[in-house]
Amino acid sequence: MTALLLILIPLAAGLVSFAMKQDSAAKTISLLASVVTLALALAAVATPSAIVYDVAWLNDLGSRFTLKMDGLSKLLALLTAVAYPLIFVAIHRNEYKKTASFYGLMLLAQAGLMGVFLAADVLLFYFFWELALIPVYFLSSIWGGEKRIAVTFKFFVYTFLGSLLMLAGILLVYFQTADHSFAMKAFYEVQLSGAQQTVAFWLFFIAFAIKMPIFPLHTWQPDAYEQSPTATTMVLSGIMVKMGLFAVVRWLLPVFPQATVQFGNLIMILSIIGMLYASLIAIRQDDIKRLIAYSSIAHIGLMCAALFSGSKSGTEGAMIQMFSHGVNVIGMWIIADQLEQKLGTRKLSEMGGLAQKAPAMAVLLVVMALANIALPLTNAFIGEFLMFSGIFQHNMWMAVAALISIILAAVYTLNMVQKVIYGSLSPASSTAVDISGNVKLALIIIAVMIIVFGVFPQPMIELTRDTVAGLFVKK
Amino acid sequence: MNAIIFSAVLGVVMMFSGIILRSKSAVTTTAIVSLLVLLLANIFNIYDVFSIHIDTRGLLHFNKFGLFFNTILIAATLIFVLLSGKDIEKAGANVSDYYALIFFVLCGTSILTSFNGLLMLFLGIEIMTIPLYILTGADKRNLKSNEASLKYFLMGCFSTGIMLMGIALVYGATGSFSLNVAASSPASAGMPVSSFLQMAGLILLFVSMCFKVSAAPFHFWTPDVYDGAPSVFTSFMATIVKAGGFFAFLNLFESNAQLLGATWKLLMSFVIIATLLIGNITAVFQQSIKRMMAYSSIAQAGFMLFALYSFNDMAKEGILLYAVAYCLATIGFFSVLIKVKDYTFDGFNGLAKTQPVIAFSATVFLMSLAGIPLTAGFFAKYYMLASVVKSGGSLWIVVVAVLFAAISVYYYFKVIQAMYFKEGQPETHEITGRFKTGLVLVAAAVILVGVLPSIVLNWFYF
Incomplete structure (x- = not known):
């Protein structure tokens, strides 16, 4: 139940916030909701065992609404829950046009992020993966800087393309699972041939690499961070990029062990090239947002x-x-x-x-x-x-x-x-x-x-x- | 049988309603009531209560799949009239005639969802398209509408000719109008085997069906016709008629595709990719949203064609879901488009500020068309792609399809960008509270199907 509430509270508070006429009311509701979420996340972290929530969803397809909080999920749920009150406190005095919508979208993004970190069903994970993106798209495009529309759009199309490729990968693995199921367990136990592993591995990894971002798929990132309103950039770079890393741990390493070993070196080399390259560029930056x-x-x-x-x-x-x-x-x-x-x-x-x-x-x-x-x-x-x-x-x-x-x-x-x-x-x-x-x-x-x-x-x-x-x- | 009889009779009723009823809105109300009657009659047919049985000697065959598909089409027409009834009244002088023609189109789709022989296929297609030629030209004093009508008529006749030629060849080869060309083997009929004639006939049928559903490379008529026709009728053509055509296409080739063997998948791959390519890439460059929607309908057809690529249960479920998702979203979006005076992207600038409810609903529709999760469009696309993987088809065609889906985001979101992120004072026609309520309900339905697609599918499974 805790797991479900971690998603539902931001979602409900976000929707309520949209309806608020007064800006201060929206701010108060958002802050309150984020604090309650934080308390719940702390309670979840304090629970020693894994927390599971499971109800039927799409039986015909073999997908269930399953949330599971193991250690990593707890840690990232906690990060999401900690980040939001901090952001809301820090931007409390900032002026945003249409404040209520701004806070509402921020909370909807939180609900999506929580869902990504908690989902233990691939289809559900995919749902939240996309849902986290939509509010951020609107946040950055409405409240961002001068070049916001084009830049945010590039970011959106990039990540959307990635997730669609992941969908193709999901389908490939799904039909190889023993009982045609999207459950995490079924994916972990799936037997894939070498070629299938290679193809699905890359389809998944490209999606995650775009999100993280890993060189050479990073080109959307500096522009998006620079042009987004800073509160959204905090969500983007504080939490959202962790989606990619989290997804690697959750869905890539355990599902495709051979491919991971096979291509690990290549990915490490790309990552390290990216590190050096980004660091060198950071030295030359004059704009503080681009530097970060x-x-x-x-x-x-x-x-x-x-x-x-x-x-x-x-x-x-x-x-x-x-x-x-x-x-x-x-x-x-x-x-x-x-x-x-x-x-x-x-x-x-x-x-x-x-x-x-x-x-x-x-x-x-x-x-x-x-x-x-x-x-x-x-x-x-x-x-x-x-x-x-x-x-x-x-x-x-x-x-x-x-x-x-x-x-x-x-x-x-x-x-x-x-x-x-x-x-x-x-x-x-x-x-x-x-x-x-x-x-x-x-x-x-x-x-x-x-x-x-x-x-x-x-x-x-x-x-x-x-x-x-x-x-x-x-x- | 109910739907065929009722739609024809109600069509005649609608024709005469114009003489009796003075006000246009009364005609619309009659049409809505008649559509409800038709819908009920068809649903009764599914459950086999109050259903009329006529021995058609096997020319028509009613199964739940077809009847359910027809229910979707009738329900979509009902939603279409509820949302855009006022705009149909404005399309021209003869409102009752337009409604009558719409009923005749439904008569055509009712035949197309139950045909069991090539003869009936031909009848269904003709009954469905002839009223459309007239509806396309409904805006009599507009040159573009006239041009579109004539173009549609000429091209439609041409493709019908091809279809007839195909039927004739198949008949010549097998001596039968039976749908299952393979089963009615020439040898058993005591005729010389001529698989060449049979093949040629099937290919001609394939071409003409591609034409009807505007699959590339037989799509050239679509943009001009959709653009020239009065917008209300474009909405009708792009959804209900196209979906009906797809059902016929699916039904026709379900048992015959195997005749072509491996060539079928190759052929379909070519048509699908060409359709996706032309639809998506050309849509990107459009200046007018209406024309963009015309190309988008080609692109969407590309996705629906996957059902013909894979031909399995998932494909059948998928085409149902696709019909629902696509009809809801397209009808919804067109009803918004009609309300805006300027069809260019700039015409939508700032709509979110002046009409927040409308802009939000339109966003839901566009997201559904783009296939974003939580909307019906996602599961529609999902089923199509899943059916390909399930049928053992190669993954590369799935990857190509998702690449094009990503491109489609570009033009759909351009409208969202205009509505939400750009400043402007869009000019709109009068927007009533009832219209808004209806629109929000349709948007809610899109989301509902997107979260629980089993609602639609369970109906199919019973």
């Missing part, structure tokens, strides 16, 4: 490479990092949003000396930045450490290449920090004021999470244990 976007590609590339390394620690690290990166990157986006609002520009070259004017923001930016380069004692460290050890076990040279991107990450992140808060006061910064209470609250919560999980990551490792064990038992 490219940095995000690099981080996702590392997680993807670790997932395909076939090692336990790499997989574990990637799962933990999904959560940590989600939290951290939302922190980065909140700062970017604030900078844009306070300074009226996103260009790093026009910023400078902000520490004098906005000390609180400066301190919090440094914390986020340190987490972004995965310094020890931040939450990102443990995940990256595990991932590198996993990649190293697989192939030393790949680990070395990937490590270069860490150095590059330090270069662009610290460079950004330096340009924003140090140096002489730029004209844009001179009129800036420090962040308001609500933003401070959101950022402090994130900073606390960064440090707490950095020092004490054990709970997260425990949580993902059953999923990791499940993956490696199969082999």
